[in-house]
Amino acid sequence: MNIAVIGTGYVGLVSGVCFSDLGNHVTCVDKLKEKVEMLQQGEVPIYEPGLKELIEKNSSAGRLKFTTDLPSAVKDADIVIMAVGTPSLPNGEADLSYIMEAAKEVAAAVNSYKVIVTKSTVPVGTNEKIGNLIRSYTTESFDIASVPEFLREGSAIRDTLNPDRIVIGTESQLAQDMLVKLHGPLTDNIIFTDVRSAEMIKYASNAFLATKISFINEIANICEKVGADVTRVAEGMGYDKRIGSSFLKAGIGYGGSCFPKDTQALIQIAGHVDYDFKLLKSVVDVNNDQRYNVIRKLESILEDLSGKTIAIWGLAFKPETDDVRDAPAFEIITSLLQRGAKVKAYDPIATANFKKIFDHPDVKYCKVAEEAAHDADALCVLTEWREFQEISLHDIQSWLKTPILIDGRNIFTEQELADTEFAYYSVGRPSMNKGVREQSPILSF
Numbered sequence: 001m002n003i004a005v006i007g008t009g010y011v012g013l014v015s016g017v018c019f020s021d022l023g024n025h026v027t028c029v030d031k032l033k034e035k036v037e038m039l040q041q042g043e044v045p046i047y048e049p050g051l052k053e054l055i056e057k058n059s060s061a062g063r064l065k066f067t068t069d070l071p072s073a074v075k076d077a078d079i080v081i082m083a084v085g086t087p088s089l090p091n092g093e094a095d096l097s098y099i100m101e102a103a104k105e106v107a108a109a110v111n112s113y114k115v116i117v118t119k120s121t122v123p124v125g126t127n128e129k130i131g132n133l134i135r136s137y138t139t140e141s142f143d144i145a146s147v148p149e150f151l152r153e154g155s156a157i158r159d160t161l162n163p164d165r166i167v168i169g170t171e172s173q174l175a176q177d178m179l180v181k182l183h184g185p186l187t188d189n190i191i192f193t194d195v196r197s198a199e200m201i202k203y204a205s206n207a208f209l210a211t212k213i214s215f216i217n218e219i220a221n222i223c224e225k226v227g228a229d230v231t232r233v234a235e236g237m238g239y240d241k242r243i244g245s246s247f248l249k250a251g252i253g254y255g256g257s258c259f260p261k262d263t264q265a266l267i268q269i270a271g272h273v274d275y276d277f278k279l280l281k282s283v284v285d286v287n288n289d290q291r292y293n294v295i296r297k298l299e300s301i302l303e304d305l306s307g308k309t310i311a312i313w314g315l316a317f318k319p320e321t322d323d324v325r326d327a328p329a330f331e332i333i334t335s336l337l338q339r340g341a342k343v344k345a346y347d348p349i350a351t352a353n354f355k356k357i358f359d360h361p362d363v364k365y366c367k368v369a370e371e372a373a374h375d376a377d378a379l380c381v382l383t384e385w386r387e388f389q390e391i392s393l394h395d396i397q398s399w400l401k402t403p404i405l406i407d408g409r410n411i412f413t414e415q416e417l418a419d420t421e422f423a424y425y426s427v428g429r430p431s432m433n434k435g436v437r438e439q440s441p442i443l444s445f
């Protein structure tokens with residue numbers, strides 16, 4: 001089949017590349033000329049394991065092309081997939097200007113029957129609006145479909161090629177048949193729904209996963225006070241098949257390009273139909289506060305942070321990506337600077353992206369982990385990069401001015417800490433706290 005993919009962000013690029021790998025002819029379109037030129041030369045604008053190799057393979061097989069010429073790509077396509085951004089507006093609603101603009105451009109180019117698929121995450125009712133808009137531009141026949149995307153950054157290719165499920169929301173049998181042909185090689189687990197339900201499945205899934213994270217983070221906060229270990233609690237909960245073990249890692253809260261914006265958007269979607277989504281509002285509040293535990297823990301040891309140098313390891317919102325959108329590191333570093341601290345920061349691959357948005361005279365971006373830790377008053381780990389886990393705590397201790405370690409992602413173990421002198425705080429593991437507080441708080445009933 002011939003596929004046009006509009007937008008070469010994570011979703012557009014990865015799904016376009018994967019569909020070409022399945023033998024389809026795919027043209028990926030972006031309006032950013034520089035991005036397209038990079039891709040044409042085999043350079044990849046994002047860090048995603050395995051992506052470069054797959055682009056090379058399918059480009060040289062002649063199945064994958066990159067262009068700024070949207071009309072030609074649409075004219076040649078049987079299926080048009082829209083995967084442009086839907087970022088947050090200041091009030092939390094999804095900004096639909098990019099998707100509506102893309103839909104207009106697609107409409108103007110439609111020359112024969114097409115299935116027009118939205119993979120971008122869009123509020124319920126958006127696909128219908130897109131359909132109406134296209135209808136106002138063309139008399140050619142077309143069908144719309146909502147096929148939400150569930151890939152995660154860092155494992156985007158694996159997720160796309162081995163999805164848990166594919167959701168196809170369309171009212172048209174022909175569109176459904178064509179989309180089954182496209183996605184059939186990926187999984188047998190294809191769910192057919194109406195368009196609105198497909199749109200809602202995406203928001204509900206992200207909101208539920210965010211809820212699991214805020215839930216376990218609150219359990220972790222209580223564990224710290226009652227002397228339980230959240231990693232054992234999560235393990236014990238996770239064996240229950242009804243609960244499941246994933247997304248129960250306590251830490252400094254979720255970030256990234258999706259959970260923060262999609263939870264806010266769902267609160268707005270509910271608000272538009274006079275529904276106060278209290279649970280999700282709390283999930284967001286808990287998440288926004290969780291990152292400040294790093295500051296509270298630092299202050300409980302160092303008291304005044306003014307004039308102190310704090311090392312930060314990890315700027316990306318999660319490992320295996322250079323994406324820093326809504327990374328907790330922004331608020332944590334801002335908060336340190338407000339308290340008069342200086343920051344030395346290191347990330348294996350996300351530094352350039354972070355620095356582009358956050359250039360500050362009191363933040364020094366370092367080329368290696370040791371440089372950031374060297375002579376610092378404390379070290380905070382904000383992203384669980386494997387590289388950090390492989391560094392010996394004895395080395396870290398020797399680099400720091402004072403051995404203070406706030407482990408925001410629970411990457412170090414009790415054995416590793418054993419004969420070090422760290423004042424150590426992690427998340428929800430009070431028995432591992434060293435040199436900062438008594439081991440088992442006295443509980444009064």
Ligand SMILES: NC(=O)c1ccc[n+]([C@@H]2O[C@H](COP(=O)([O-])OP(=O)(O)OC[C@H]3O[C@@H](n4cnc5c(N)ncnc54)[C@H](O)[C@@H]3O)[C@@H](O)[C@H]2O)c1
Nearest residue numbers: 007008009010011030031083084085086102120121149153
């Ligand atoms: N990032 C993820 O992991 C992920 C996963 C699932 C779903 N989503 C959803 O998918 C959508 C895309 O997210 P992303 O992170 O891949 O996008 P992104 O914002 O990183 O990139 C979007 C791209 O679309 C291009 N674009 C915008 N308007 C265009 C137009 N009219 N014509 C051609 N190109 C155009 C932009 O130049 C940009 O390169 C969002 O709705 C997001 O919520 C993202």
Ligand SMILES: O=c1ccn([C@@H]2O[C@H](COP(=O)(O)OP(=O)(O)O[C@H]3O[C@H](CO)[C@@H](O)[C@H](O)[C@H]3O)[C@@H](O)[C@H]2O)c(=O)[nH]1
Nearest residue numbers: 149150151152153247248249251253254255256258317318
């Ligand atoms: O147990 C966990 C799991 C995740 N996180 C954090 O949650 C955020 C999101 O992580 P993850 O879901 O792995 O990354 P994303 O790439 O943002 O993927 C999410 O958002 C995408 C965009 O909508 C969806 O497609 C995916 O299904 C959904 O997992 C990150 O900050 C993680 O550190 C935790 O704190 N604890």
